[in-house]
Amino acid sequence: MIGFIILFTFIALIIVAFAALVQKKLEDSIILFMGIGLGSVILFFTFNAPDVALTEAVIGSGVSTFIFLTALKHLRSEQ
Amino acid sequence: MNLKRKLALSDISGFALASVLVLTIFNVILQNSLLTQNSAGNALLALSSHEGVANAVTTVVVYFRGFDTLGEIAVLFIASLGIGLILENPHAKQGKKEESNFMLKTAAKLLFPIILLFGIYIMVYGHLSPGGGFQGGVIIASGVLLLLISSNNFHMPHKLIAILETFAGISYVFIGLIGLLLLDTFLGNFLPHDISQMGMLFSGGIIPIIYIIVGIKVGSEMSFIVQNLLQRGEHD
Amino acid sequence: MSSILFIALPLLFAFCVPLLEKLGRNGVAYASTLMQIFLAALAFSFFGLEHPQLEIIAIAPPLGISFVLDQASVFFVALFSSLMTLFSLYYLWQRKIKSYKNEAKFFILLNTLLASAVGLVLSNDIFNIYVFFEIAGISAYILTAYEKNAKALEAGIKYLLTGSVASIFLVLAIMLIYINIGSLNLALIAQNFETLPYNLKVLISLLLFLGFGFKVEIFPLNFWVSDVYEGSSTLINGLFSAIVVKAYLFVFFHILYLLLPSGEFSHFLIYLGALSMLVSQIVALKQTNLKRLFAYSSLGQVGLLFAAFSMHDSDAIMGAFFIVFAHSIAKMILFLSLSNIEEHYKSVDISILQKINAPYLGFIMLIAMLSILGIPLLAGFVGKFLILKSMALDGLFGAMAIILIASLLESVYYFKLSGYLTQKEERGTLLSLDLVQKILLSFLALLLVTAGTAPFLVLDFAAHAANVMLDAQSYIALILGAVQ
Amino acid sequence: MIEIILSYLNQDIVIQKIVLIGSMSLLLIGLFGLLTQRHIIKVFMSVAIMESSLFLFFIGSTFNKNFTAPILGDGHVDFIHMNDPIPHAMILTAIVIGMAVLALGISFAIEYFKLTSITDIDRMNEMKN
Numbered sequence: 001m002i003g004f005i006i007l008f009t010f011i012a013l014i015i016v017a018f019a020a021l022v023q024k025k026l027e028d029s030i031i032l033f034m035g036i037g038l039g040s041v042i043l044f045f046t047f048n049a050p051d052v053a054l055t056e057a058v059i060g061s062g063v064s065t066f067i068f069l070t071a072l073k074h075l076r077s078e079q
Numbered sequence: 080m081n082l083k084r085k086l087a088l089s090d091i092s093g094f095a096l097a098s099v100l101v102l103t104i105f106n107v108i109l110q111n112s113l114l115t116q117n118s119a120g121n122a123l124l125a126l127s128s129h130e131g132v133a134n135a136v137t138t139v140v141v142y143f144r145g146f147d148t149l150g151e152i153a154v155l156f157i158a159s160l161g162i163g164l165i166l167e168n169p170h171a172k173q174g175k176k177e178e179s180n181f182m183l184k185t186a187a188k189l190l191f192p193i194i195l196l197f198g199i200y201i202m203v204y205g206h207l208s209p210g211g212g213f214q215g216g217v218i219i220a221s222g223v224l225l226l227l228i229s230s231n232n233f234h235m236p237h238k239l240i241a242i243l244e245t246f247a248g249i250s251y252v253f254i255g256l257i258g259l260l261l262l263d264t265f266l267g268n269f270l271p272h273d274i275s276q277m278g279m280l281f282s283g284g285i286i287p288i289i290y291i292i293v294g295i296k297v298g299s300e301m302s303f304i305v306q307n308l309l310q311r312g313e314h315d
Numbered sequence: 316m317s318s319i320l321f322i323a324l325p326l327l328f329a330f331c332v333p334l335l336e337k338l339g340r341n342g343v344a345y346a347s348t349l350m351q352i353f354l355a356a357l358a359f360s361f362f363g364l365e366h367p368q369l370e371i372i373a374i375a376p377p378l379g380i381s382f383v384l385d386q387a388s389v390f391f392v393a394l395f396s397s398l399m400t401l402f403s404l405y406y407l408w409q410r411k412i413k414s415y416k417n418e419a420k421f422f423i424l425l426n427t428l429l430a431s432a433v434g435l436v437l438s439n440d441i442f443n444i445y446v447f448f449e450i451a452g453i454s455a456y457i458l459t460a461y462e463k464n465a466k467a468l469e470a471g472i473k474y475l476l477t478g479s480v481a482s483i484f485l486v487l488a489i490m491l492i493y494i495n496i497g498s499l500n501l502a503l504i505a506q507n508f509e510t511l512p513y514n515l516k517v518l519i520s521l522l523l524f525l526g527f528g529f530k531v532e533i534f535p536l537n538f539w540v541s542d543v544y545e546g547s548s549t550l551i552n553g554l555f556s557a558i559v560v561k562a563y564l565f566v567f568f569h570i571l572y573l574l575l576p577s578g579e580f581s582h583f584l585i586y587l588g589a590l591s592m593l594v595s596q597i598v599a600l601k602q603t604n605l606k607r608l609f610a611y612s613s614l615g616q617v618g619l620l621f622a623a624f625s626m627h628d629s630d631a632i633m634g635a636f637f638i639v640f641a642h643s644i645a646k647m648i649l650f651l652s653l654s655n656i657e658e659h660y661k662s663v664d665i666s667i668l669q670k671i672n673a674p675y676l677g678f679i680m681l682i683a684m685l686s687i688l689g690i691p692l693l694a695g696f697v698g699k700f701l702i703l704k705s706m707a708l709d710g711l712f713g714a715m716a717i718i719l720i721a722s723l724l725e726s727v728y729y730f731k732l733s734g735y736l737t738q739k740e741e742r743g744t745l746l747s748l749d750l751v752q753k754i755l756l757s758f759l760a761l762l763l764v765t766a767g768t769a770p771f772l773v774l775d776f777a778a779h780a781a782n783v784m785l786d787a788q789s790y791i792a793l794i795l796g797a798v799q
Numbered sequence: 800m801i802e803i804i805l806s807y808l809n810q811d812i813v814i815q816k817i818v819l820i821g822s823m824s825l826l827l828i829g830l831f832g833l834l835t836q837r838h839i840i841k842v843f844m845s846v847a848i849m850e851s852s853l854f855l856f857f858i859g860s861t862f863n864k865n866f867t868a869p870i871l872g873d874g875h876v877d878f879i880h881m882n883d884p885i886p887h888a889m890i891l892t893a894i895v896i897g898m899a900v901l902a903l904g905i906s907f908a909i910e911y912f913k914l915t916s917i918t919d920i921d922r923m924n925e926m927k928n
Binding site: 010013017018021029033055 | 804805807808809810813814817818820821822824825828829831832836838839840841843844845847848851854855858859862864866867868869870882886887890891894895898901902905908909912913918
């Protein structure tokens with residue numbers, strides 16, 4: 001079962017990562033980027049690394065997404 | 080979607096360059112993926128049973144490789160300082176923010192104590208269960224973020240947070256220097272750490288103390304980062 | 316006294332700053348300078364040390380992190396801490412003319428930069444080296460963008476992006492090392508690196524080269540350097556050229572000597588360094604902005620150092636030590652003086668040298684330029700001579716020819732600048748330096764002259780340091796012997 | 800049929816290969832983005848994707864499915880048959896450092912945008928001679 005979970009999550013991650021980069025709307029690509037963080041969390045849990053998974057959850061998909069979203073807000077505010 | 084434009088020349092050359100590099104790396108790793116069994120990690124695990132705490136990752140992060148963590152705290156500290164420096168804007172007017180909606184305000188009031196409690200729990204139990212200073216600190220900072228976006232007249236207690244941050248940073252280095260003084264090794268574990276106590280809340284000598292200090296430091300740095308990033312746009 | 320203080324004290328200072336700020340505007344500045352003077356004195360007190368010193372952190376070496384202070388690293392530690400002290404002292408007087416906003420933060424960054432440069436030199440744990448790599452990087456990015464104008468921010472963004480890419484390659488190399496060897500300790504890695512399959516060895520070396528190559532500013536990977544120098548402020552350029560690059564150079568070659576003691580790729584690296592020098596000097600010829608010109612000159616000198624360090628030959632390394640010493644001091648002089656000129660005449664175009672009216676400053680700058688050029692009786696000459704001599708003895712005539720051609724090109728623009736400084740022209744208003752600044756600059760110039768006229772005073776030490784740096788076996792024995 | 804596939808996927812060697820191929824594809828995507836994207840947010844995003852691909856690669860290749868997480872509890876009373884904790888500690892450090900650098904870079908980009916209204920890294924050429 002572990003093998004299947006890993007395979008499935010990796011496939012999903014690759015698709016999401018590619019979609020995040022080719023997306024035209026930046027909002028969409030940031031939300032998809034959050035998906036990469038979530039997928040990584042699942043994988044880290046599967047790899048017996050709960051500490052890393054927790055860190056990735058709060059930083060990789062939480063704070064990083066926040067940083068990108070504020071960046072988007074500021075980079076558009078004066079156009 | 081215009082496919083022709085997407086496959087511009089630069090894209091193709093970029094893709095080719097990237098593929099060559101990654102395929103080389105992939106190929107070499109595929110040919111020799113031999114995981115050594117007598118790694119330093121296993122030796123540290125063996126040491127953990129009489130030097131460490133229940134969470135071996137915490138032992139490694141805070142004690143065996145504690146110097147990396149000091150460096151990491153320094154990185155976060157400098158980054159926070161730099162963000163404050165770059166984004167501070169003396170000409171900023173306290174512009175009018177949109178009134179955030181009632182649901183958000185109420186939810187923030189209700190949720191903030193719970194988030195704070197959860198963060199502190201994660202921080203304090205870092206040596207017994209997954210989690211620790213970094214995660215707990217960031218969770219607390221996310222609570223601060225919630226308050227910042229929900230309420231117009233919430234002002235972060237800058238002085239208090241700065242004092243906490245300074246105290247945490249200084250005491251980390253001081254604990255290290257006390258270890259140097261008493262045990263001749265920087266960051267030596269000079270407090271009693273009886274292994275029969277392993278798994279209890281008060282165990283592990285300096286390890287949980289340092290992780291709490293790290294949590295305070297990370298929490299305050301992250302709060303500053305979050306606040307600076309949020310409020311930069313509020314002028315004009 | 317323990318070598319850990321070189322890192323712990325600056326970090327402690329950085330964390331203490333909010334308290335020190337209560338002491339007023341000068342509190343932070345004076346405290347920082349005093350601490351740096353103490354560190355420099357401490358570094359010089361280690362000069363007499365007979366045996367290398369091993370400093371353990373938390374647990375004994377092959378598992379934990381430890382610091383090695385030997386004759387080679389003590390040279391770099393002393394150089395960095397004393398140059399940083401001189402920089403701080405100079406700035407204490409310079410700020411009457413021009414001071415940075417948020418001075419406390421500026422001093423924090425200076426100290427973290429010093430701590431990380433020393434950490435890079437002393438640490439013997441490869442992941443710890445990565446952490447210091449990042450601290451030095453982040454401090455440098457912020458210092459680049461410190462002035463917050465468009466140029467500075469753009470330079471900061473470029474620096475940060477290249478730095479991130481470099482650290483990705485470095486992290487991948489460290490991961491591969493850990494997966495295949497099972498350790499992060501440099502000595503243990505060095506011991507087991509031989510046994511790895513050939514293609515893995517090549518891959519790890521390539522990744523390490525890519526990771527450090529961006530930071531040691533070697534030819535194909537140094538496209539960002541001139542922009543960073545132009546964008547950041549002139550005083551800070553002095554730090555980049557004198558301290559940051561040198562720390563990365565030392566750690567790169569330290570790792571190289573440990574992992575590849577027989578010098579597998581050395582011919583490739585020697586020619587790369589020589590080529591790097593040639594290309595930079597060619598580009599430097601066309602520059603009209605003094606900051607860019609000095610940046611390219613710096614790249615040229617780094618190329619020469621790279622070639623010399625790659626030779627795995629104690630004479631060449633001795634020469635390289637001389638060049639490190641001479642170039643750091645000379646570039647410090649040039650950038651410090653240039654910052655005064657920039658403040659006074661509001662220009663950094665090369666024609667400004669024709670207009671400056673500062674005989675004393677001009678004289679000191681002339682000494683620095685001639686030393687970089689390698690004119691006899693100045694420190695740069697001894698280094699260049701030693702390097703070229705050992706190249707001739709090793710039969711590397713191709714590299715020698717490239718370096719000589721590059722030196723010729725270098726002399727073209729440095730003689731032009733010297734001409735500008737000395738020719739009798741209509742001069743502008745008088746630029747008067749503070750007495751302390753004059754003393755500091757003269758002291759630096761005096762060092763160049765002393766090391767050039769009486770190299771025998773330091774030759775013994777340099778030879779010993781070069782041998783220590785090359786000797787991988789005793790380094791490994793020192794660290795792994797501490798287990799028993 | 801499904802069981803055969805599942806048990807094939809559960810072999811250690813197959814898991815290692817999945818991890819390797821998957822993380823290298825992510826690295827490739829990140830590098831591709833870095834070389835072709837022009838908006839500053841997407842450039843930083845590519846760097847972040849590259850970093851997380853490396854983290855997945857490292858944790859995945861030091862992972863052994865017969866061992867447990869390196870934490871006592873759930874009946875484990877001794878530090879044996881546990882996954883290697885050093886990679887976890889290293890990645891913990893690397894994630895935080897990566898985030899700090901990302902935040903700093905974004906703050907540079909924001910301030911640069913306020914001054915020049917440029918978000919395209921190809922148009923960032925204040926210094927051209």
